[in-house]
Amino acid sequence: xxxxxxxxxxAGGDNSGVIETILPRRxxxxxxxxxxxxxxxxxNIDQVIIExxxxxxxxxxxxxxxxxxxxLAHTEPLILINKxxxxxxQDRERIGLLIIEYRHIGYTTLLISALMNTGIEAxxxxxxxxxxxxxxxxxVGKSSLVKCLLPDRDIVTxxxxxxxxxxxxxTTATTLYHLPHGGQLIDSPGVRxxxxxxxxxxxxxxxxxxxxxxxxxCRFHNCRHLSEPGCAITAAVAEGGILERRMASYRKxxxxxxx
Ligand SMILES: Nc1nc2c(ncn2[C@@H]2O[C@H](COP(=O)(O)OP(=O)(O)OP(=O)(O)O)[C@@H](O)[C@H]2O)c(=O)[nH]1
Ligand SMILES: [Mg+2]
Ligand SMILES: [Zn+2]
Numbered sequence: 680x681x682x683x684x685x686x687x688x689x690a691g692g693d694n695s696g697v698i699e700t701i702l703p704r705r706x707x708x709x710x711x712x713x714x715x716x717x718x719x720x721x722x723n724i725d726q727v728i729i730e731x732x733x734x735x736x737x738x739x740x741x742x743x744x745x746x747x748x749x750x751l752a753h754t755e756p757l758i759l760i761n762k763x764x765x766x767x768x769q770d771r772e773r774i775g776l777l778i779i780e781y782r783h784i785g786y787t788t789l790l791i792s793a794l795m796n797t798g799i800e801a802x803x804x805x806x807x808x809x810x811x812x813x814x815x816x817x818x819v820g821k822s823s824l825v826k827c828l829l830p831d832r833d834i835v836t837x838x839x840x841x842x843x844x845x846x847x848x849x850t851t852a853t854t855l856y857h858l859p860h861g862g863q864l865i866d867s868p869g870v871r872x873x874x875x876x877x878x879x880x881x882x883x884x885x886x887x888x889x890x891x892x893x894x895x896x897c898r899f900h901n902c903r904h905l906s907e908p909g910c911a912i913t914a915a916v917a918e919g920g921i922l923e924r925r926m927a928s929y930r931k932x933x934x935x936x937x938x
Contacts, residue, residue, distance in 0.1 A: 681853040681865055682722040682810060708752045708812065709876045717876030721812050721853060721865060726755045726805075730815035730824070732762040733770060735845050737777075738816065743928040744875050745814055746786065750886040751878065756786050757805060761820040763792040780922060784889045793823040803828060803860070810855075810863040817869025818846020825866045829856055834866075845871070875932065884912070887929055889921055903933060 686700040704722040712718035727749035731737055742758060749756040758781050760774060774790065781788040787805065791798035802824075805811075813821040818839045826834045837849030846869050853867045880903060884890050890904075890912055898909025907913075915921040 680719055680722050681855055681867075682724055682812075684723060706752050706754050708748060708754065710748065711874035711876045715877065721867070723810055724752075724754055724812050724865065725809040726757055726811040727752070728757045728759055728811050728813045730759045730761055730813055730819045730821050732760065732819040733765050733774075734762060734839060735816050735818050739777075739924060740928050740931065741816065741873055742781075743925065744873050744932075747878070747883070747886040747932075748873070748875055750888070751876075751882065757811070758786050758788040759802065759824075760788070760790045761793055761824065763790045763797055764795045780924075784925075786888075791824075793820045793827050796827060799824075799827055803858075806858060806862040806864055808861055810865070812853075812865040812867055814867055814873075815869060816846060817848045817871065819869065821869060822850050822866055825856060825864060828858060828864065832856070877936075878932070883929070883932060887921075887925060889925065890915075890929075893920075905930065905933065 683704070684702040685698045686702065687696040687698045689696045706724055707722050708720045708724060708727060709717040710720055727745060729742055729745040729749075731742055746756045746758075760778065766774060778788045778790060789798055789802055789805075791802055793799070813824065815821060818837070820836075822834050822836045826832070826836065835849055837847045839846055848869060850866055850868045853865060855863050855865045857863055878886065884894060884904060893911040893915050896911035897904065897907065899907055902910050902912075904910050904912035912921065912926070916923060916926045
């Protein structure tokens with residue numbers, strides 16, 4: 680798996696070899712596999728970089744699901760809004776609010792443009808000394824960003840489909856790049872959607888970082904925060920301490936049977 684550390688023996692003189700042992704994995708990021716299983720995506724990462732853009736259209740639920748996958752894997756999410764150069768006046772308020780909201784929850788959120796090279800320095804700083812994976816919809820500019828950091832590498836990027844406005848799944852393999860200033864960056868194939876592996880109930884609410892101060896305060900200790908009386912989470916939503924939008928993501932996950 681990409682990110683694995685292995686012990687290997689050289690076989691032949693052409694720099695090839697045979698893997699003898701896969702060393703224990705520090706962290707593993709998963710996605711759903713069928714209805715009940717889970718499939719590992721990458722090993723030994725410290726940070727999940729959730730990339731989004733105005734094109735293809737922003738998918739807030741997708742961002743939330745990746746945040747939860749990162750929390751479950753005990754890795755740090757970083758939210759990256761790319762294609763800042765495309766922002767029109769009417770988009771600025773919406774994107775500005777999105778950034779403030781995620782920062783308030785406790786997630787580092789950056790606005791960048793891989794095309795114009797803006798915000799890249801701050802982003803590059805967040806990579807040093809860590810192993811990070813870029814995830815997100817096809818076409819948001821994951822490979823373009825790797826190319827920005829490693830201009831000498833031959834990295835393929837692809838245009839969006841003119842008909843659908845969606846990416847064309849240009850990257851087909853997960854690849855780890857060593858960065859010149861330390862740290863590793865993994866590029867991964869873009870997705871249309873991302874399904875979480877099944878999450879135990881009591882872990883799902885913990886994965887919503889802003890729920891944590893209220894957990895344990897509901898009337899019923901096994902409260903699922905749906906329509907139970909005396910629910911501290913529902914009360915926090917009503918008082919504005921938790922965003923409606925995030926609560927909707929939580930409900931959608933419960934209702935989809937993911938938790
Ligand atoms: N305007 C603008 N376009 C960008 C930016 N970054 C990337 N793009 C364009 O977005 C398209 C998709 O870029 P890719 O880097 O191939 O996207 P990806 O996320 O790697 O896509 P997959 O490999 O399919 O998952 C290309 O046409 C890029 O030129 C940006 O900052 N601004
Ligand atoms: Mg790509
Ligand atoms: Zn509750």
